[in-house]
Amino acid sequence: MTQPVHASRKRETFTAFILLAPALAVLGTFGVAPMIYAGYLSLFRYRYSVVTFSGVDNYRRAIGDENFWASVEVTAYYTLLAVPATLMLSLATAMLLRTIGRGRGVFRTAYFLPYVTSIVAAATVWRVLLNPQFGMANALLEFFGLPAQAWLLEPRGILHIATLGYVPIEWGPSLSLCCIVFFEIWHSAGFMIVVLIAALASVPRELEDAARIDGAGRWQTAWSVTVPMVAPTLFLLAVVGVIGAFQAFNSFYALTGGVPDAATRNLTMYIYATFYENQQIGYGAAMASMLAIALAGLTLAQWRLLGRRVYYES
Secondary structure, three states, X not given: OHHHHHHHHHHHHHHHHHHHHHHHHHHHHHHHHHHHHHHHHOOEEEEOOXXXXXXXHHHHHHHOOHHHHHHHHXXXXXXXXXXXXXXXXXXXXXXXXXXXXXXXXXXXXXXXXXXXXXXXXXXXXXXXXXXXXXXXXXXXXXXXXXXXXXXXXXXXXXXXXXXXXXXXXXXXXXXXXXXHXXXXXXXXXXXXXXXXXXXXXXXXXXXXXXXXXOOOOHHHHXXXXXXXXXXXXXXXXXXXXXXXXXXXXXXXXXXXXXXXXOOOOOHHHHHHHHHHHOOOHHHHHHHHHHHHHHHHHHHHHHHHHOHHHOOOOO
């Protein structure tokens, strides 16, 4: 009996490998190979047509580069603001849509439309709305007697503006960065809403009914029963959201016109400018490699710290 079982497992393993081979080939060609090549490029210094081996000098340069750490700070602010806000808004919206009978598909489509809309087209509309001279945002502020803002051109911290100068100007994210965060929430929430609606559809109604019979209110039932049941989906979306936030490029490039200031220059924009515009190939590759290593470590930390708290239904 042992040999046939062993042979069956071999056949299953071979079949699985054959089925996964195309995906592994694509991932290796367009994912792993470029990462390895970037690591190789980061060990050299490129000056015009002269290439010299520099070892880890590019990494040392990044550690001592104030602009690099400033871009890391912008990326951290963006991640801490965009990911939790998008998750909470998406979960609340999905739970509300779950209670709707007719018209749920219409609302689901409406929320999903921004996600499938071209970022460049959507960013163009947002730039018009946030234009300091003739944008609708400032028109609304003036209608309510509030001062106009520079929005995407405002490098001052939002806490400094909100407290009328009591908070130092360099504390917290800038108003321009917050505008990009709001755009990303608007653009990405539709995807998370659709995924969470599918996850909520698998939550047994019997558990929620039992909680209500035991005296739990609507919010207590949602927090104690519904949210734990969709925790695996929330955790997956959180991991994917953090990775996407650290790699964010399109929204920054489209909203800033490709020329961000220090307040909106995240890490990927800084790497892009270093690699392509300044032609510092080795240094740009070194920062890209550091970003890949940081993302791998951050993802592992999320799985270790938060993954154990997630309940997976057997």
